[in-house]
Amino acid sequence: MTVFEPYTLGNLTLKNKIVMAPMTRSRAIDNIPNDLMVTYYEQRSDAGLIISEGVSPSINGTGYARIPGAYTEAQIQGWEKIASAIHAKESKLFVQLMHCGRSSAKVNQPEGARTIAPSSVQLEGEIYTDQGMAPYDIPEAMSIEDIKTTQNDFVQAAAKLIKAGVDGIELHSANGYLLDQFLNPVTNQRTDDYGGDYKNRVRFVLETVQQTVEAIGANKIGVRISPHGAFNSMAHEYEDLVAMYSYFAEELNKLQIAYLHIVDHRPMGAPDFSTDVLARLRNIFKGTIISGGGVTSAQQAQDYLNKGNDLVYIGRPYISNPNLVEKLKQERELTPPNMDTFYTPGVLGYTDYALF
Numbered sequence: 001m002t003v004f005e006p007y008t009l010g011n012l013t014l015k016n017k018i019v020m021a022p023m024t025r026s027r028a029i030d031n032i033p034n035d036l037m038v039t040y041y042e043q044r045s046d047a048g049l050i051i052s053e054g055v056s057p058s059i060n061g062t063g064y065a066r067i068p069g070a071y072t073e074a075q076i077q078g079w080e081k082i083a084s085a086i087h088a089k090e091s092k093l094f095v096q097l098m099h100c101g102r103s104s105a106k107v108n109q110p111e112g113a114r115t116i117a118p119s120s121v122q123l124e125g126e127i128y129t130d131q132g133m134a135p136y137d138i139p140e141a142m143s144i145e146d147i148k149t150t151q152n153d154f155v156q157a158a159a160k161l162i163k164a165g166v167d168g169i170e171l172h173s174a175n176g177y178l179l180d181q182f183l184n185p186v187t188n189q190r191t192d193d194y195g196g197d198y199k200n201r202v203r204f205v206l207e208t209v210q211q212t213v214e215a216i217g218a219n220k221i222g223v224r225i226s227p228h229g230a231f232n233s234m235a236h237e238y239e240d241l242v243a244m245y246s247y248f249a250e251e252l253n254k255l256q257i258a259y260l261h262i263v264d265h266r267p268m269g270a271p272d273f274s275t276d277v278l279a280r281l282r283n284i285f286k287g288t289i290i291s292g293g294g295v296t297s298a299q300q301a302q303d304y305l306n307k308g309n310d311l312v313y314i315g316r317p318y319i320s321n322p323n324l325v326e327k328l329k330q331e332r333e334l335t336p337p338n339m340d341t342f343y344t345p346g347v348l349g350y351t352d353y354a355l356f
């Protein structure tokens with residue numbers, strides 16, 4: 001089975017096994033998906049599946065400048081347009097729900113938002129804002145009420161997106177954002193049922209998945225994880241890491257979600273690791289697994305499939321090669337992306353990359 005052949009994901013038929021990776025592009029002025037974004041996603045619809053950039057399920061979940069949301073009527077209408085443009089090109093769309101948690105600064109948030117996290121542990125360093133670099137906020141430790149409200153925010157956003165025609169949602173439990181902040185002992189120092197041993201640290205995410213399953217159905221849900229990830233100053237090694245991810249995968253397997261999406265940022269320079277966590281996850285999780293990282297040729301994509309993954313994600317090459325699948329098929333040279341325009345507003349470095 002080659003990477004260019006179709007794949008059945010739940011009720012969906014994907015036209016190939018290439019997944020456009022979720023990538024924040026910061027073009028959503030006032031956090032509302034707009035027509036420029038419709039063009040961007042439509043241009044990249046040769047992917048079998050598109051996973052959207054990180055989308056906030058609530059005002060509290062915003063953190064970076066100009067990221068889109070899925071909590072107002074105008075935002076949902078924006079996603080409806082994007083989904084319909086993608087469907088017209090016979091591709092599929094999962095929207096990634098990303099709550100930034102502590103990876104946030106007040107200036108990047110709408111009026112009235114709160115920066116919340118499992119524990120009040122500030123992220124060191126500075127975050128980009130349109131007014132200049134700023135320290136990350138000192139987050140408020142979430143109360144039990146905050147936990148329930150936030151879980152409900154995910155569920156509501158998911159339900160509205162599905163109603164608007166989106167094919168599914170991905171819960172972003174990787175890369176140091178809120179869900180990952182619950183998993184990781186560096187950011188989770190709670191002493192209640194949501195902190196401490198690994199079963200407790202996984203509780204917030206599993207409950208959120210469970211509630212979302214009840215609202216929209218398991219076959220419309222994916223979960224992204226980054227075991228051994230170090231991005232956003234997460235601890236990339238800790239004693240119960242393999243045990244925790246094994247348990248997490250067992251529980252997700254029982255819930256029969258559409259896919260498990262595993263980030264491996266070693267091709268991007270992340271620290272190496274020697275545990276067998278990836279092979280274990282493949283053994284435990286019986287559903288679809290998406291993985292990737294550093295892919296720039298059809299052969300490299302195929303190598304990920306040969307290692308036991310079902311679908312392969314490709315990120316950066318999609319920024320600068322809108323018709324990436326066609327280029328990979330024809331073994332054409334890829335256009336390198338311009339990093340300076342990854343997160344800048346407007347057309348430049350966004351929808352103006354040539355097809356060939």
Ligand SMILES: Cc1cc2nc3c(=O)[nH]c(=O)nc-3n(C[C@H](O)[C@H](O)[C@H](O)COP(=O)(O)O)c2cc1C
Nearest residue numbers: 021022023024053054293294295314315316317342
């Ligand atoms: C500009 C940019 C924005 C990204 N934003 C997100 C994001 O919103 N959510 C996410 O899960 N990963 C995000 N990532 C990580 C990518 O999904 C992917 O894992 C990473 O780029 C490695 O894949 P690649 O080597 O094919 O680029 C981002 C990466 C880049 C380059």
